[in-house]
Amino acid sequence: AKRRPKEDMSQYKFWGTQPVPRTDEVVTDEGPIEPNKPISEIRAEPYPIHKDFEWVTVDLEDEAENRDVYELLSNNYVEDDEATLRFDYSAEFIKWALMPPGWRRDWHLGVRVKTSRKLVGFIGGIPARVSVRGKEISMVEINFLCVHKKLRSKRLAPMLIKEVTRRINLTGIFQAAYTAGVYLPKPVATCRYYHRSLNPKKLVDTGFSYIPRNMTMARMIRLYKVPEEPKTPGMRLMTAADVPQVTKLLRKYQSKFELYHMLNEEEVAHWLTPIDKVVYSYVVEDEKKRITDVVSFYSLPSAVIGKSAHSHINAAYLFHYAPSDLGAGDKRLQQIIYDALILAKAASFDVFNCIEFMDNAKFIEPLKFGRGNGDLHFYLYNYRCADVARENVALFMV
Numbered sequence: 001a002k003r004r005p006k007e008d009m010s011q012y013k014f015w016g017t018q019p020v021p022r023t024d025e026v027v028t029d030e031g032p033i034e035p036n037k038p039i040s041e042i043r044a045e046p047y048p049i050h051k052d053f054e055w056v057t058v059d060l061e062d063e064a065e066n067r068d069v070y071e072l073l074s075n076n077y078v079e080d081d082e083a084t085l086r087f088d089y090s091a092e093f094i095k096w097a098l099m100p101p102g103w104r105r106d107w108h109l110g111v112r113v114k115t116s117r118k119l120v121g122f123i124g125g126i127p128a129r130v131s132v133r134g135k136e137i138s139m140v141e142i143n144f145l146c147v148h149k150k151l152r153s154k155r156l157a158p159m160l161i162k163e164v165t166r167r168i169n170l171t172g173i174f175q176a177a178y179t180a181g182v183y184l185p186k187p188v189a190t191c192r193y194y195h196r197s198l199n200p201k202k203l204v205d206t207g208f209s210y211i212p213r214n215m216t217m218a219r220m221i222r223l224y225k226v227p228e229e230p231k232t233p234g235m236r237l238m239t240a241a242d243v244p245q246v247t248k249l250l251r252k253y254q255s256k257f258e259l260y261h262m263l264n265e266e267e268v269a270h271w272l273t274p275i276d277k278v279v280y281s282y283v284v285e286d287e288k289k290r291i292t293d294v295v296s297f298y299s300l301p302s303a304v305i306g307k308s309a310h311s312h313i314n315a316a317y318l319f320h321y322a323p324s325d326l327g328a329g330d331k332r333l334q335q336i337i338y339d340a341l342i343l344a345k346a347a348s349f350d351v352f353n354c355i356e357f358m359d360n361a362k363f364i365e366p367l368k369f370g371r372g373n374g375d376l377h378f379y380l381y382n383y384r385c386a387d388v389a390r391e392n393v394a395l396f397m398v
């Protein structure tokens with residue numbers, strides 16, 4: 001059978017029923033697609049589910065339940081197209097990602113098999129105030145949607161999405177943001193992944209990279225070599241005491257973008273205070289003890305699925321940053337990202353990833369990032385909004 005174009009709306013049996021823009025829609029006006037409903041009009045009971053399964057609220061503070069989510073994801077979450085790698089978020093990372101200030105337990109929704117109690121489905125939501133073209137909107141960010149491989153294509157994903165939407169609507173929230181590698185109706189922005197080799201030998205050994213025709217391994221190693229220590233004077237690990245200054249810096253820098261998560265001090269403390277093997281954040285402090293720049297990255301290893309001498313690729317992903325506005329322009333940004341590469345290499349990461357959004361185009365080439373083959377699409381639920389150019393997107397979803 002001939003594959004239908006991805007933009008053909010008729011093929012989206014579930015998404016065609018949801019308040020999202022149609023694939024063929026030219027968006028001109030902005031705002032909610034459906035009006036908010038009074039709580040009394042929102043379904044009070046959970047949606048029915050097949051008799052062999054049951055809905056559960058996952059308690060991530062319980063070590064065994066945290067482990068159940070970790071196991072589900074590490075065996076069944078996102079793989080690359082060739083099925084050579086699979087994301088392997090750590091249990092601690094999952095807690096960090098799903099328990100920011102204001103988190104709610106009933107937005108950590110699972111499906112268990114009634115008899116065995118095995119966790120076979122999950123979806124997570126967290127609260128976030130998101131700025132969309134200057135309008136501040138209370139939303140949730142949805143992440144970690146996963147259905148066990150043995151239960152695929154049984155329409156469990158739409159059930160998880162509907163049930164979590166119901167739980168969120170009951171708290172008076174009607175908008176959401178999410179990202180996915182798959183194309184759905186209809187992205188507000190699409191950005192390409194970029195990868196910067198730090199350990200080319202391991203990346204080639206695991207099949208993540210190839211030696212280009214006019215290259216040798218020795219030349220690749222030389223090409224990607226970075227110094228052992230950061231170059232910017234005053235660059236150091238961020239501490240809790242830096243939170244107020246870092247919040248100000250991030251707010252100021254982020255405000256020029258059209259799509260971003262508005263962080264308050266409590267959230268900056270949560271998302272940026274360093275946690276070993278989860279999140280790494282650094283600041284530049286000048287002689288007057290002022291924080292002038294901040295840069296961070298998080299740790300998301302990928303498990304190597306096929307046979308290999310290596311079990312994992314340790315990947316760092318660029319996270320929140322703000323270069324100083326001391327007049328050095330693009331050079332300053334390049335410098336702090338270069339330091340991030342150096343610090344990631346020193347922490348034993350094999351590759352440093354980022355997507356082509358924010359001001360990233362200004363350092364991608366000079367710092368030798370290579371274009372990946374995956375896209376990341378950004379979506380808003382129940383909010384119509386004209387396309388946002390990738391350089392105006394600054395929304396991080398881990």
Ligand code: NHW
Pocket residue numbers: 011012013014015016076077078079140142143144145146147148151152153154155156157158161164165168169173174175176177178179180181182184381382
């Ligand atoms: S993206 C990562 C998603 N997870 C994975 O890729 C893990 C590996 N795959 C799986 O576990 C980050 C399954 O393949 C999943 C689909 C569960 C993906 N988003 O059950 P069926 C996120 O977590 C649609 C949304 O038979 P399945 C963001 C698909 O188009 N929809 O498929 C999550 C089809 O609908 P259609 C997706 O393979 C955002 C239907 O699911 C999707 O067994 C969620 C098929 O269902 C995806 N990534 O399970 C939305 N992938 O209309 C939140 C497939 O085409 C919305 N589908 O017939 C907001 C909610 C809150 C609102 C509050 C106001």
